Amino acid sequence: MSETPRYRELGLTDSEYELIVEKMGREPNVVELAMFSLLWSEHCAYKHSKKLLGKLPSEGPRVVMGPGENAGAVDVGSGYAVAFKVESHNHPSAVEPFQGAATGVGGILRDVFAIGARPIAVLDSLRFGELDSVRSRHLLDGAVRGIGHYGNSIGVPNVGGEVYFEEPYEHNCLVNAMCIGFAKTEDMVRAAAAGVGNAVVLMGATTGRDGIGGASVLASAELGEGDDSKRPTVQVGDPFEESKVLECCLELLEKGLLVSLQDLGAAGLTSSAGEMASAGGVGIDIDVAKVPLREADMEPFEIMVSESQERMLAVVEPSRVAEVRAICDKWQTGSAEIGVVTDSGHIRILKAGEVVGDMPVDALVDGCPLYDLAPAAPAAWIYGNKQTLSPSANSAATLMALLSAPSIASKQWIFQQYDSIVGSRTVRRPESADAAVLQLPESGNAIAVSIDGNGRKVACEPFNGTVEAVLECAQNLACVGAEPLGLTNCLNFGNPEKPVPAWQLDRAISGLASVCEELGVPVVGGNVSLYNEGPDGPIYPTPVVAMVGELPDPAKTAPSSFVREGDAIGLLGPFTPTMHGAEIAKQRGELEAGLPEPKVAAVAEACATVREAVRAGKVASAHDVSDGGLACALAESSIGAGIGCRADLQDLRERGCTPDEALFGEGAGGFVLSGDRAELEALGALIIGEVGGTTIELAAGDRSLVVGLTDATEAWRSLDAKAESVAEPPADA
Amino acid sequence: MIWGVLQFPGSCDERDALNACEVVGDEARLVWHEDRTLGGGVDGVVVPGGFSYGDYLRAGAIARFSPAMEAVAELAATGGPVLGICNGFQVLCEAGLLPGALLRNEELRFVCKQADLLDDQGNVLSIPLKHGEGRFYAPEEMLDRLEANGQVAYRYADGHNANGSVRDIAGVRNERGNVVGLMPHPEHAVDPLTGSTDGRKVFEALEKFA
Numbered sequence: 016m017s018e019t020p021r022y023r024e025l026g027l028t029d030s031e032y033e034l035i036v037e038k039m040g041r042e043p044n045v046v047e048l049a050m051f052s053l054l055w056s057e058h059c060a061y062k063h064s065k066k067l068l069g070k071l072p073s074e075g076p077r078v079v080m081g082p083g084e085n086a087g088a089v090d091v092g093s094g095y096a097v098a099f100k101v102e103s104h105n106h107p108s109a110v111e112p113f114q115g116a117a118t119g120v121g122g123i124l125r126d127v128f129a130i131g132a133r134p135i136a137v138l139d140s141l142r143f144g145e146l147d148s149v150r151s152r153h154l155l156d157g158a159v160r161g162i163g164h165y166g167n168s169i170g171v172p173n174v175g176g177e178v179y180f181e182e183p184y185e186h187n188c189l190v191n192a193m194c195i196g197f198a199k200t201e202d203m204v205r206a207a208a209a210g211v212g213n214a215v216v217l218m219g220a221t222t223g224r225d226g227i228g229g230a231s232v233l234a235s236a237e238l239g240e241g242d243d244s245k246r247p248t249v250q251v252g253d254p255f256e257e258s259k260v261l262e263c264c265l266e267l268l269e270k271g272l273l274v275s276l277q278d279l280g281a282a283g284l285t286s287s288a289g290e291m292a293s294a295g296g297v298g299i300d301i302d303v304a305k306v307p308l309r310e311a312d313m314e315p316f317e318i319m320v321s322e323s324q325e326r327m328l329a330v331v332e333p334s335r336v337a338e339v340r341a342i343c344d345k346w347q348t349g350s351a352e353i354g355v356v357t358d359s360g361h362i363r364i365l366k367a368g369e370v371v372g373d374m375p376v377d378a379l380v381d382g383c384p385l386y387d388l389a390p391a392a393p394a395a396w397i398y399g400n401k402q403t404l405s406p407s408a409n410s411a412a413t414l415m416a417l418l419s420a421p422s423i424a425s426k427q428w429i430f431q432q433y434d435s436i437v438g439s440r441t442v443r444r445p446e447s448a449d450a451a452v453l454q455l456p457e458s459g460n461a462i463a464v465s466i467d468g469n470g471r472k473v474a475c476e477p478f479n480g481t482v483e484a485v486l487e488c489a490q491n492l493a494c495v496g497a498e499p500l501g502l503t504n505c506l507n508f509g510n511p512e513k514p515v516p517a518w519q520l521d522r523a524i525s526g527l528a529s530v531c532e533e534l535g536v537p538v539v540g541g542n543v544s545l546y547n548e549g550p551d552g553p554i555y556p557t558p559v560v561a562m563v564g565e566l567p568d569p570a571k572t573a574p575s576s577f578v579r580e581g582d583a584i585g586l587l588g589p590f591t592p593t594m595h596g597a598e599i600a601k602q603r604g605e606l607e608a609g610l611p612e613p614k615v616a617a618v619a620e621a622c623a624t625v626r627e628a629v630r631a632g633k634v635a636s637a638h639d640v641s642d643g644g645l646a647c648a649l650a651e652s653s654i655g656a657g658i659g660c661r662a663d664l665q666d667l668r669e670r671g672c673t674p675d676e677a678l679f680g681e682g683a684g685g686f687v688l689s690g691d692r693a694e695l696e697a698l699g700a701l702i703i704g705e706v707g708g709t710t711i712e713l714a715a716g717d718r719s720l721v722v723g724l725t726d727a728t729e730a731w732r733s734l735d736a737k738a739e740s741v742a743e744p745p746a747d748a
Numbered sequence: 749m750i751w752g753v754l755q756f757p758g759s760c761d762e763r764d765a766l767n768a769c770e771v772v773g774d775e776a777r778l779v780w781h782e783d784r785t786l787g788g789g790v791d792g793v794v795v796p797g798g799f800s801y802g803d804y805l806r807a808g809a810i811a812r813f814s815p816a817m818e819a820v821a822e823l824a825a826t827g828g829p830v831l832g833i834c835n836g837f838q839v840l841c842e843a844g845l846l847p848g849a850l851l852r853n854e855e856l857r858f859v860c861k862q863a864d865l866l867d868d869q870g871n872v873l874s875i876p877l878k879h880g881e882g883r884f885y886a887p888e889e890m891l892d893r894l895e896a897n898g899q900v901a902y903r904y905a906d907g908h909n910a911n912g913s914v915r916d917i918a919g920v921r922n923e924r925g926n927v928v929g930l931m932p933h934p935e936h937a938v939d940p941l942t943g944s945t946d947g948r949k950v951f952e953a954l955e956k957f958a
């Protein structure tokens with residue numbers, strides 16, 4: 016064939032196109048083809064992941080909204096609910112980090128206020144290549160500025176997150192944004208269109224040519240050479256417009272003026288109208304001539320697939336359209352009646368009354384074939400190794416190397432660029448506790464939120480690695496006294512059509528289902544981002560999980576830092592550290608396949624013990640043992656407090672650990688607690704040391720180290736210098 | 749005392765200010781930017797933080813023309829208390845109700861952190877700041893005059909000037925003293941759970957003008 020058919024350029028396969036022709040009974044025209052190509056993309060149709068996602072447990076007594084809605088939501092008592100969702104904006108951010116990350120935040124905010132919840136917090140989970148790469152620093156700087164620009168301007172606090180720097184993300188960074196919303200349960204609204212004859216009203220910004228094909232061309236294909244030419248597929252955000260649309264929508268919902276509401280995200284009007292019609296079992300007619308445009312000469316297909324930001328679609332009873340539009344005027348945001356709900360079961364696109372597209376809703380929205388994966392486990396570690404720390408380095412030098420590793424070091428350089436306090440709910444600011452804590456004066460209690468992922472460990476073994484990520488999230492909540500209510504996730508993986516990423520995805524989802532089942536935590540929503548690959552292969556498989564937990568009293572949480580000289584230090588939980596997938600194994604260039612199976616039930620039991628102890632005020636501080644092992648956990652608790660510590664980890668050797676593993680090994684289930692010795696012993700903690708002095712002194716068998724608190728602090732605070740070491744972006748930017 | 753809190757499109761901290769005013773005063777209510785009056789009984793007004801009109805053109809440059817700002821100017825002229833916080837400080841400077849201007853932070857980045865401020869009584873107040881354009885600037889002779897007149901209301905303590913403000917100035921007042929603007933956020937320092945309660949002193953210092 017001399018010429019590539021148009022449908023292939025749009026990302027559809029030959030067999031998918033044939034199926035569309037069969038369902039339509041004819042060849043689709045240019046408008047219809049554009050719309051099918053987007054809704055049948057991986058990004059919109061989840062065609063490689065939907066079958067697997069069915070395994071996840073999604074029900075629980077506190078679930079208010081589950082998968083399939085714009086965001087999940089859980090009951091927090093007194094008639095209130097907390098909504099939350101994580102979404103990726105990876106490829107746009109890899110192509111244009113500032114706008115990519117900014118609109119990632121904008122999109123996730125809209126998902127949350129689309130169900131009638133006021134956004135009260137944002138968190139983010141980021142992955143970049145190593146910071147010695149100019150490209151990675153450019154992406155980090157742009158993404159952080161973009162997230163800050165959008166969140167700061169719209170008045171939603173950024174209360175936490177996580178960042179890792181690893182070679183496999185060099186080409187394909189990850190930008191996952193999470194939003195938490197708060198609502199009166201009775202005011203929440205679903206996205207299903209209803210009521211034949213009701214008006215379809217487009218609100219917010221005008222529609223332009225930005226972001227055309229974002230979901231298919233950018234999000235559902237691997238990155239590669241020439242991606243700079245994809246910059247026009249990245250949307251441009253305007254947080255001021257979003258702020259007005261947000262307030263406008265919340266006022267409209269509070270006044271009961273909307274039948275349903277949906278945000279316009281990937282695939283723009285096509286997906287929001289399609290999904291609203293599908294969920295409501297109705298049809299919708301849209302007249303593109305009525306859509307307010309930025310450029311007069313836009314084609315119907317462009318209007319239907321534009322991903323211009325800050326737009327919302329509402330279904331309104333005809334008698335209330337005038338009132339709705341008046342409130343839009345009050346908030347100085349746009350509104351236009353662009354269509355009507357019909358009983359045709361078809362999406363019809365008109366241009367000044369003339370039909371330019373006509374598709375059955377079930378074919379368009381639910382007709383995409385779902386694929387089985389063809390997974391195959393790799394024979395060995397596929398990601399390479401690079402030694403940056405000699406295995407013979409002494410323990411003090413090893414601790415310093417770990418503390419200054421960008422993935423472990425303080426992220427103050429990042430979170431100080433975000434407003435973390437607007438809204439007056441932030442009880443625990445970033446890095447002051449293991450999870451963010453937000454007070455809810457309306458319902459008289461508080462929530463805690465943590466977002467976690469560890470792609471390196473999932474790369475070692477996807478099932479166990481994912482279990483460990485969920486356990487870390489649960490442990491973080493336990494440290495502030497919170498009990499998990501629900502979980503959401505963003506599954507960032509490589510190309511599912513290749514056997515190894517397919518195996519990673521399959522195993523990770525199985526692990527997620529298994530651990531959530533065992534913990535009794537429902538998965539109330541999620542997002543999947545596939546095709547995250549660069550020229551060197553797939554990213555580390557990176558399921559990012561986020562949990563929302565409840566705590567009865569916001570005044571009763573624990574900091575992660577030690578509090579008092581003389582307090583005892585206890586280790587609680589089934590913690591048996593190993594080198595598998597640990598930061599030290601990375602630095603020593605000793606990464607290999609395999610990760611031990613975490614003891615989920617025992618970790619859950621330890622979480623309950625810590626949670627109750629924190630709530631009862633029996634511990635002064637609580638910190639989970641994570642990256643860099645016990646040595647780093649102890650050092651972090653000391654650095655935050657400005658007080659040293661002394662600990663002997665000899666007893667861990669009874670668990671079969673080598674001295675190196677006891678100091679620097681990682682694994683699930685460890686908590687570092689400080690407080691009164693007798694209280695800690697009563698909790699079942701192993702007493703390992705004492706808070707005090709101006710040094711960090713650790714021993715384990717034949718290994719020991721003494722590091723001055725000042726030196727440790729300097730190492731841990733070294734991210735600023737690394738992130739800013741070169742101000743200039745790549746030459747082509 | 750009854751406080752009014754202005755609300756512009758793009759305001760972010762108006763609800764926080766409303767809460768704070770309820771903590772320090774008797775009552776607080778929002779005042780919509782299109783209203784030409786502050787409403788009956790309002791004794792003092794807060795121009796809150798945020799990004800009014802998206803900070804387009806220049807921070808505060810559009811909001812200063814809103815109808816409600818005419819009412820604020822009238823209250824200021826009659827000696828009533830006016831407090832501008834962050835974006836509100838920028839609006840008051842743009843409106844000519846306060847001297848000086850706010851420029852982009854020296855490091856050209858948004859910064860959010862807890863800071864120590866010194867008031868002119870020598871008290872140290874722990875109050876958070878969060879802004880991208882908070883570097884106070886005025887010409888030397890104006891600065892000398894402000895200092896001579898006692899118009900420097902708040903300074904950053906040593907090591908807490910996060911934006912490069914001249915002479916560590918965090919907040920200023922008009923000659924009469926009834927209009928005060930500052931970049932840090934006292935409305936975020938009225939609840940021990942969320943940080944400190946030192947912000948109350950900033951509101952209380954204006955009560956005598958009510």
